[in-house]
Amino acid sequence: MSFSVLAQSDISDAANTATAVLFYLFAIMAGGSAICVAVSRNIVRTAVALLFTLTGVAGLYFLLNAEFLAAVQLVVYAGGTLILIIFGVMLTSKSPFSRFEAKLGEVVIAMSLACVLLFALVMGIVRTTFATDEFPTGNYPIDRLGQVLLGDYLVPFEVVSVLLLAVMIGAAYLAKGRRREGEEGAARSGSLSRQAREWS
C-alpha cells in the first residue's frame, strides 16, 4: 500500500506523510470551495470559490504525476474559462448579486437524493477490490503524452478541431448583436429592452 517508489522505509514514510498532508490539503481546498460554489448567494463569490476548487484539483493532478494537466488546468481553466465566466457574470449582473432561490422542499429533496447517490458511490468505491491498491511506479513525460495525442488519439484530436470551429461559429453567432432586431425588440417590449440595449 505504499504510494512512494523509494525503497528505504523511513524516507518512504516521510514522503508518504508529506504526500498525504498535501492530498488532504488539496482535497479539503477543492471540496470546501465546491460547497461554497453550490451554496453561496453571491455570484461573484461563487466564481471566486470555483477558482479555488480548480486550483485544488490541479494540486491533486500534481500528486497523481499529471504535471502537464495540472499546468493546463491552471492556465486554461482557472485562467481562461473562469475569466469567460466572470465576463458573463459582469455582463448580466446589472442589479448585482440578485437572489433567486428554490423552495425549501425542492432543496431537501435534491439534497437527500444526492446524498444517497454520494453514499452509494463512496460505498462502491471503498468496497471495490481493484487489481491492486498500489499505484504503479512511473511518470508521464510530456513527450509521451504528445505522442499518444498525435498517434493513438489522432482522430479525436482532429475531430475536436472541427468541434471547436463549430462552437466558435455558434458562440459568435449567439453573441453578435443585430441593430435592426434590437430596435424591433425595443419597440415590442418597451423600456426594459431599451435599457438592455443601452448598456449592451
Added chain:
Amino acid sequence: MTHLLAAIGLPYIPGWDELRPFAADLWLIVTIVAVLITPFFITRSNIACALVALAGVTLAFLSQLLVRNSPHVIGEHFRGLLVMDQFAMLWKLLLLLFVAGVILMWFTTTASNMHEGDGPEFFALLLSATLGMSLMASTSNLLMLVLSVEMASLPSYVLAGFRKTHRIGAEASLKYVLFGAVTSAVMIYGLSFLYGLYGTLQVGAIGHAMAAGAIGVGGNALLAVALLGLIVGIGFKVSAVPFHFWCPDVFEGASIEVTTFLSVASKGAALVLLIRVLTTIAAGLGFAPHAGMSLAALAGVIGVMGAVTCTVGNLGALVQTNIKRLLAYSSIAHAGYMLCAVSLLVRHKATIVGEDGNSIAAQAILLYLAVYLFMNLGAFTVAALIYRQTGSEDITHYAGLSRRSPLAAACMTVFMFSLIGLPPFAGFVAKFNLMWVLGTNGGWWWALVAVIGLNTIFSLYYYVRVVKIMYLTPSDAPALNVNPLGLGLAVACAAALVLLFIGLAPLSRVTTNYGKLYLTSQTQQQPAQSTAMITGERR
C-alpha cells in the same frame, strides 16, 4: 533532423486505406469549410451556402456508396478508434439522404426569412452536427463516443436557438444546453468507471475484460453506475423518459427544419450508438449471463424505458394543438418503439453469429429509421408550407385544407396514417417488423408487443384528429398557393412511403444485409493503446 525524428519516433500518418471508409465524413468536413468561405465570393450568400451544402452532402452520399464494396472497408480503423461495418454504412447513407432532404426543405421554408449573412453559420452548424451523428455510428472507443456525442450536441444547441428573437427559441436552447451539459457530465462520469474497472477505452476490450474477471461486490456497484451513466447520456439524446422534457420545448422553439433534423437524425444517431456500444460489450461477454454483468437486467431496463417512453409520448401528444409540439411528442413515442427493439439486442445470442453476424434488432431499427425519416420529413414539410401561408402552427387552422390545398392535405394524410402504422404505407412495414421481431423472441418481450399495440390505439386519436380537421371541418378561408418545391418534396416523401410498402421485400432484404455489426472476437488481442502503455521509465 533524422536524429530528432529517431528520438521522437515516426509520426502516425493514416494511409488512404484507413481514410477511405470515412470518405463521407471527410466530405462533410470539406463542405463545412466550403460553406464558410462561400460568402467571400458570392453576394447572395444564404442561397449559395445552401447549394454548396447540398452539393457537399450529395458528394458525401455518393462517395459512401462508391466505397461500400472496396476492400479493407469493413473493420477497425485508426488504431481501433473507429469501426466501419454495414450497419454504420447504412446509417450514414440514411443520415445523408435525410440531411439533403432537410436542406431542400430549407429552400421552401426559411430561405426567404433568414437574415442575409446567417446562412454560412446555419449550414456550418448543421453539417458539423451531421458529422457528429455520422461518427456516432462508428465509435468503438469511449473517447470517440464522448466526442462524437458532443460533436452532434453542441451545434444542435445553437441550431435550437438559431431564431434569436423568437419568444421561446433562445430559452429552450439554454435549457437544452444546461441539461445537456449535466447529462454529458453524468455520462462521462459513468464512462470513467468503465475505464477504471477495466483499464482500457476500447469498448470491445472492455467486453472481453468483463468476461475475463470478476470485480467483486463494490465493483459491480460501480459497473452499474457506469452503465447508468451511459444510459442517462444516451437517453437524453434519444429523449427517453425521464429525460424527455427538453424535447417539446426545443422542437417548438426551433425553426421547423431544425426541428425536423433533430427529430430524426439526433434520436436515430443516439439509438445507433446505443446499439453499437451495447452489442460490442454483449459480444465480448458472448451474449451469456455473467457474474456481475447481467445483460438480461440491462435489456430489462432498456425495455421498460422504451415502454414508458412511448406511452408518455403518446399520452402527451393527445392534448397538443400546436403541430410542432404534437410531432415532438410523436417523435418521443417513436423513439420509445425503437428503444423497445434495442432491448432485444443486448441479450439474444441466436441473432448474432460469428464475427459480423446479422443482428435482427439492428435490422429492425434501421428499417424503422429508413421509413421514419420519410414520414417525419414529409409531415414537417407540409406543416412548414401551411405555416408559411397562414402564419399558424395550430392544427385548428388546418380546417378545410382538403379544399384549400388538396395535394398538401392528401400528403399529410399519408404521413399521418403512416405514422400510425396503417397499411398500405411503409409505416406499417416498419412497425409490424419491429413487433414481429419482438414477438418471435417470446418471453417478456410479448409485453412490449402489447404495449406497442396499445400505444398504436392511443396514437390513432391524435393523428386521425389532424386528418379529420383537414377533411371534415368546414372553413371559408381562401385557397393556399403553396410553394411548388415544398409540395414536390412532400409528394416525393409520400410516394416513397407507398413505394417502400410495395417494395417491402427488397427493403427488408437491404436492411437485413446491412444490419451486420463488426464485432471483435474473443481471441483477438486489442491492437490499440499498446503504445499508450507506460512501462515506468522515461525512454
Added chain:
Amino acid sequence: MTQLALQHYLAVGAILFAIGLIGFMTRRNLIVMFLCTELMFQGVAINLIAFGRFWGNLAGQAFVIFVLVIAAAEASLALGLVVLLFRQRNTLDADAWRDLKG
C-alpha cells in the same frame, strides 16, 4: 500514517461530482447552475486521471484533455445564450422563464 490509495482520489471525485449535482438541482441562478456542471466535470477529471495513474497508461490523461475542451466549449455556448437571454429579459432567474410549458 495514512497511506493514500486510489480510493482516496475517487472519493474526492465523487464528492465534487455530488456537490455539483446538488448545486445544479437546488440553485435557480443560471450562471450558478452552469458553474455546478463545471464542478461535476472536475469530479470526472479527477476520476479519469486517478484511474490513468492506477492502470499506468495515458488514456486517462488524454481523455481529460478532451473533457477540458468539451467543458470549455459548453461554457462558451451557455454564456453566449445567457447574455442573449439577459438582453431579452433582464433577469437570470430560471423560474422567470416559464413561457415553456415543460
